[in-house]
Structures are given as structure tokens and as C-alpha cells.
Amino acid sequence: MDLHPLVLVVIIFMISIVYVTLSTIRMILMMKGYRYLAAGLSVLEVIINILGLGLVLDNISQIQNLIAYAAGFGAGIVVGSMIEDKLTLGYVTATVVSPDNSDRLSKQLRELGFGVTDWETNGHGGQRRSLQILTPKKRELKLYQTIKELEPQAFVVANDSKTIHGGFWIRTVRKGRTAV
Structure with a gap:
């Protein structure tokens, strides 16, 4: 599958946001005692992370892909913390x-x-x-x-x-x- 470089950057960025957001939610669920829900979420989290890293590693010569992954990681922390504020569990x-x-x-x-x-x-x-x-x-x-x-x-x-x-x-x- 040959994607336009800009499309690939956007996909990598979004995958990274989703991965880090799920990671944040999983940690919250674990700390609040929702072990099984956190475990189920971790399966999805790992699949998404492997997809994102695979795209970056398959195109490692393109620095914009690495930057997109790193920027998505940072954005995912912001999104995850916003979701944490909305969850208000416990x-x-x-x-x-x-x-x-x-x-x-x-x-x-x-x-x-x-x-x-x-x-x-x-x-x-x-x-x-x-x-x-x-x-x-x-x-x-x-x-x-x-x-x-x-x-x-x-x-x-x-x-x-x-x-x-x-x-x-x-x-x-x-x-x-x-x-x-």
C-alpha cells in the first residue's frame, strides 16, 4: 500500500494520539481497581501501538514520520488528561x-x-x-x-x-x- 507522505504523517500522528490516550485511560482504570477492563483495553492499546510503530519503522528514512509519532505522543498526553478529568471515577x-x-x-x-x-x-x-x-x-x-x-x-x-x-x-x- 503506497500512501501519500502527508497522509502517512497524519495517520501516524493520529495512531500515536490514540495509543497514548488509551494508555492513560488504562492506568486510571488500574489505579481505580478496574483490573479486567484495564487488561482488555491494554490489548487494544498494544495493537494500535504496534501499527503506529510499524508505519514509522517501515518508513524510518522519512524524519517527518518520527516527528509525527513523537508529536502525537505529546498530544495524546494532553487528550488523555482531558479525558481523565471527564471520567471522574471514584x-x-x-x-x-x-x-x-x-x-x-x-x-x-x-x-x-x-x-x-x-x-x-x-x-x-x-x-x-x-x-x-x-x-x-x-x-x-x-x-x-x-x-x-x-x-x-x-x-x-x-x-x-x-x-x-x-x-x-x-x-x-x-x-x-x-x-x-
């Missing part, structure tokens, strides 16, 4: 330390549908209120915005939560009754 646990030692912030967040556990703590400036908040990843930014509005001086640290078991809030999530 949950986030945020730890919040509020200088206000009342339960005002906890109550307000619970009213908005966030799962909150709170307790009194001591910090550098005296007594504080610590909160542990579990939320679906798709509501993570809303949580941060809400905390910033309600308690601008709060200290917030967040982590992805891979394993979750028990609690009233999880039962509510599984029944599909969380506020969105």
Missing part, C-alpha cells in the same frame, strides 16, 4: 481543619449532601475543628468551592480513596440518593 477524601471550632461548617456541608465526620482538634493557634469528608470525584471541585465560600481560612488536604466499606453515606450512594 471518591475523594478531604481532610479539612477549620479555625472555627464549632460544628457550623460540618452541618452546612452535610446539608449539601457531603459525608462529613468531624471532631475537635488542637492546632498551632489553639482549638480547631477537623472534618473528614468523603465525596464522589465528580463533586470534588464543588466541595472545594463550597469550603472556600463557607470557611475561607480552612486548611484542606485531599486524597483519592480506593477502598470504601461501610458507613451510612456509602449505603446512600449505592442506592443513588446523593445530592449532585
Whole structure:
């Protein structure tokens, strides 16, 4: 099959984007515990990568093909990260330390549908209120915005939560009754 050099460059570029995007999605799926889906995706990923590399290696004397593969790789990272933002799989646990030692912030967040556990703590400036908040990843930014509005001086640290078991809030999530 004899392709026009420009067509070949475009095909190589697109194959590279697809390969890296699939690689990014596979990594996300693995980290979130979707092993079998990630394994299935990896089969497609390898096939696409071999096709792209084959085209480059078959035409190695054409530097534009190598550049197209490398540029597609970089573009694939951008596309993969954009898809990652849209997937929003899993949950986030945020730890919040509020200088206000009342339960005002906890109550307000619970009213908005966030799962909150709170307790009194001591910090550098005296007594504080610590909160542990579990939320679906798709509501993570809303949580941060809400905390910033309600308690601008709060200290917030967040982590992805891979394993979750028990609690009233999880039962509510599984029944599909969380506020969105």
C-alpha cells in the first residue's frame, strides 16, 4: 500500500494520539481497581501501538514520520488528561481543619449532601475543628468551592480513596440518593 507522505504523517500522528490516550485511560482504570477492563483495553492499546510503530519503522528514512509519532505522543498526553478529568471515577477524601471550632461548617456541608465526620482538634493557634469528608470525584471541585465560600481560612488536604466499606453515606450512594 503506497500512501501519500502527508497522509502517512497524519495517520501516524493520529495512531500515536490514540495509543497514548488509551494508555492513560488504562492506568486510571488500574489505579481505580478496574483490573479486567484495564487488561482488555491494554490489548487494544498494544495493537494500535504496534501499527503506529510499524508505519514509522517501515518508513524510518522519512524524519517527518518520527516527528509525527513523537508529536502525537505529546498530544495524546494532553487528550488523555482531558479525558481523565471527564471520567471522574471514584471518591475523594478531604481532610479539612477549620479555625472555627464549632460544628457550623460540618452541618452546612452535610446539608449539601457531603459525608462529613468531624471532631475537635488542637492546632498551632489553639482549638480547631477537623472534618473528614468523603465525596464522589465528580463533586470534588464543588466541595472545594463550597469550603472556600463557607470557611475561607480552612486548611484542606485531599486524597483519592480506593477502598470504601461501610458507613451510612456509602449505603446512600449505592442506592443513588446523593445530592449532585
